[in-house]
Amino acid sequence: MDNFLSTLVFLLPGVLVYFWLQSFGLNPVAKHSPIEFTAIAALFWLPVSFITLALYNLIIKIPYFVGKANGIWTIAELKDASASFTFLLAFLFLSIIVSFVVSSIWVKWGFKLQQGIINWVRVKQGIAKFSSTTSVWDEVFGKHESQVVEIGRLDKPDNITITGTILKASRTFEAERLCLNDVGFMTELVREYDIPIDKVFVDTKAGLYIKIYDIDLIRKYIPIKEEKLKVSLGPEES
Numbered sequence: 001m002d003n004f005l006s007t008l009v010f011l012l013p014g015v016l017v018y019f020w021l022q023s024f025g026l027n028p029v030a031k032h033s034p035i036e037f038t039a040i041a042a043l044f045w046l047p048v049s050f051i052t053l054a055l056y057n058l059i060i061k062i063p064y065f066v067g068k069a070n071g072i073w074t075i076a077e078l079k080d081a082s083a084s085f086t087f088l089l090a091f092l093f094l095s096i097i098v099s100f101v102v103s104s105i106w107v108k109w110g111f112k113l114q115q116g117i118i119n120w121v122r123v124k125q126g127i128a129k130f131s132s133t134t135s136v137w138d139e140v141f142g143k144h145e146s147q148v149v150e151i152g153r154l155d156k157p158d159n160i161t162i163t164g165t166i167l168k169a170s171r172t173f174e175a176e177r178l179c180l181n182d183v184g185f186m187t188e189l190v191r192e193y194d195i196p197i198d199k200v201f202v203d204t205k206a207g208l209y210i211k212i213y214d215i216d217l218i219r220k221y222i223p224i225k226e227e228k229l230k231v232s233l234g235p236e237e238s
Helices: 002-023 034-059 075-081 085-124 136-141 183-192 215-233
Strands: 148-153 162-169 178-181 197-203 208-213
Touching: 002 034, 002 085, 034 085, 136 162, 136 197, 148 178, 148 183, 162 183, 183 215, 208 215
Parallel strands: none
Antiparallel strands: 148 162, 148 208, 162 178, 197 208
16 A cells, blocks of 8 residues: 555656646647556656755644644655545645646746657658657648538549538547538638638548638628528518
């Protein structure tokens, strides 16, 4: 039991940081094995645990807590303190806050700095830069913006296609799926006003293509199309 609690204290901060980074969208290019995950959690443990223990040692200096807890300055003291449920709760609470802040700072500034350095080296070697995300799917459909798309098959370009506004898109490691909204309305609008295609996503493995239409023109023609529909439907009966 002591070994389990000690292991929990030593791995918890790193696991929390890994969880936050995944939630913030910094997904790895492949799923990590248990050994890789443990190694990553161990690397994240040091900065988060250092800040967490610094806060803990600062808090117990408050007059109300003086004499109720001992400061922790060494690994041995941390291991001994893990036998106390009070310390475990305090460590867990502080670890959640610290790991969230550290992860947010890393996503906002640290990762961009790291990526900038890596891309600079890659360009010097004549290699293309990395994208801002770790998958083409996230790069195209994971952004916080409206997208109107047409989905069809590469081997049957004249077959039935589906056009609509993306309501939901799957995340990394999930099956690549899209949930479309306003299918009928967008199908008519794209055909009636001959909306140009902005980009095309091609899944060579599944044999699918996804055409992404110019969203600025679509926004321009939506009010016009809605007004035409109102006129064609006539006045509403009371």
